[in-house]
Amino acid sequence: MAGGKMSARQKMINLMYLVFIAMLALNMSKEVLSAFGFMNEKLVENNASTTLKNNSAYENLATKASEQAAKFAPLKVQADKIKKTSAELYAYIEELKGTLTAGIEDKQAYESMDKTAVLDELFFKGNKFTPEGQEFIDKVDTYRNSVITTLGPNSKFVPVLEGRFSTKDVEIQGTNKTNKWLKARYEGFPLIASITNLTQMQADVKNTESDIVADLLGGKLEEALSLTNYKGIVALDKNAYFAGEKVTGKIVLGRYDATMVPDNVTLNGKDYKNIQSGQVIIDMPSGNIGNHDIKGKIAFTQNGEIVEVPFESSYSVIPEPSTAVVSADKMNVVYRGLSNPISVSLPGVSDNNLRVSATGGSLSGGRGKYIIKPGAGNTAVINVSATLSSGKTVNSKSTFRIKDIPAAMGSVRNQYGTVRMPKSGLANSPISAGLPDFEFDLKISVQSFKIKVPGELTIIVNGTTLSAAAKKVLSKARRGDIINIYDIKATANGYNLKKVLPVNIELTN
Incomplete structure (x- = not known):
């Protein structure tokens, strides 16, 4: 189009063509x-x-x-x-x-x-x-x-x-x-x-x-996962035994993989054949009072070569016990307002022969498994007594600290902290609370909360879902606004929680 001498009509056609191309390019x-x-x-x-x-x-x-x-x-x-x-x-x-x-x-x-x-x-x-x-x-x-x-x-x-x-x-x-x-x-x-x-x-x-x-x-x-990093684990049924008892337990690999059956086992210098589902079942006399070693090797074939995994442990043979063993099932404290599980045992004494009582709280249950509900104090004491087969009476006690339930966290759609969601989602989602890192299963019920929309007055809401007044101020929020849900009042298993942390909602539209 640029070469030669062009007529006025040709120039006009070329100009219109360029305009047409420009329009296409624009679209x-x-x-x-x-x-x-x-x-x-x-x-x-x-x-x-x-x-x-x-x-x-x-x-x-x-x-x-x-x-x-x-x-x-x-x-x-x-x-x-x-x-x-x-x-x-x-x-x-x-x-x-x-x-x-x-x-x-x-x-x-x-x-x-x-x-x-x-x-x-x-x-x-x-x-x-x-x-x-x-x-x-x-x-x-x-x-x-x-x-x-x-x-x-x-x-x-x-x-x-x-x-x-x-x-x-x-x-x-x-x-x-x-x-x-x-x-x-x-x-x-x-x-x-x-x-x-x-x-x-x-x-x-x-x-x-x-x-x-x-x-x-x-x-x-x-x-x-490499066999060279496995370690043999000796898992005894008990840590200490009376004289004359048999030592019972299992020797297993770290992953407890029942499909990994060893080629052979050497236990305390001798070949051992009692192997079931990848586990070496221990069943031997306990020996005299004192410390005893359990050690050996578990041999496997890997890539055509023998891989030996060593194991080593020890146990003690002790006289009859004089004190009970008491431990909290889930933690080293008990919580006010909750039913705290407690296990009580005494080596050599059956659970139904134990006499268990508590101070600083109410105790229920039996046969080694109990529930304690702490009172208003700072400590609870578990008292245990039993009569051994020898006729000797054993008395023992264990003290636990009493603490309040820790602060819960407000949530929306089971999410904590700052949650991104649309405005319509917040308007229709209930406000909840939870303790994600708490060992107890709690039924937490929200009673009321406050909602703050940027630039608007704080609204108090009774219940778990936004009221009409709350939805009205929410409708004025814009994308990117942070909606603060705070001062959440809630109960856990009927117990009033002292504190519930707020939850923030970042609006996506």
Whole structure:
């Protein structure tokens, strides 16, 4: 169209053709802008889901570290550093996105987010970067280098991190030239495309956390499944025996896997054949009064080779007991307002021959299993007496501290803390309370609560669901508002709870 001498009519046709192409491009651009917006929404939802999954993994690792510090505590230190570093970059990007969209009233009007000026002016000044642009590069570099330092230079995640969070110059396709990473990825792009690009980087952060924590846990669990890490466990029916009794119990592997039957067992220097369902059943004379060892090896065939797993334990043969053994079934205290289970036993004496009483609370039950309901004091005492087969009377007592039920937590849809949900969901969801880490099964009933909507008066609600007045103030809340449910009054098994922690609801629409 550009060559040769053209008539006025041909020029007009060419102009109309160019206008037509521009119109098509404009329509396509709107569709692409919307597509970027919808993609950004999906990424935001995925990031929220991955955050929940990551939090669960961190909690799982924390639990394992508290239970098996030697194995998991160093991994938790690594995970905590990665979690902190990731949270800092994620929060920075979220703040940056807020800055870019601060002047946009409707955050979902994607077709209007076609301008490039907002980000270009924030990051670029001529051919150079603004302080904000350089800060963005530095944040990404700091995150990548910090995680690599935490994991070590030989980690298999180093190539992943260097790929996902690279800020190296980018080769211009079809040429031998390069362009700065920030310019290649963000300069001249529609605003919604850059927002989506930033959300994708947040997704990379969350996925990196997920991959690393899963690998930290998986590596140790895979290591634990190796036969070389098994340990023989001697599980005796009792820890001490009277003279003349037989020592009874089991020798098992750490996983108690009944499908793993040993090839042979050596017990105290001799071959032992009493093996049932992967367990070595102990049945032998106890011996004289004093300490006795039980040790040997369990042999398995693994990959054509014999693997021997050693075991070792000891037991004591003692004279007849002179004191009873009393222990709380679930904790070292008893709780006011609850039926606390107590087990009472005396070696060598049957449960029905024990005489059990209590001070500081009411006691019920029998045959070794009792329930104590504490009174108003600070201690409860369990008194035990029995007559041994020798005719000797044994008296013993154990003291327990009495404590109030700990503070419960308010909840919505069985979720605690800050819960994200739509306004309609809150309007129709009952307010509950629970003690997620408490050993007792409690029936907690909410009697009343207060609800505070930003900018509105606090409403007192009787019952568990929002009243008409509460729903009215809730209707004035906007997306992103934090609704506070507090001063929750509740009872547990008929006992008035002294404190119930609040629950906050972040509105999603």
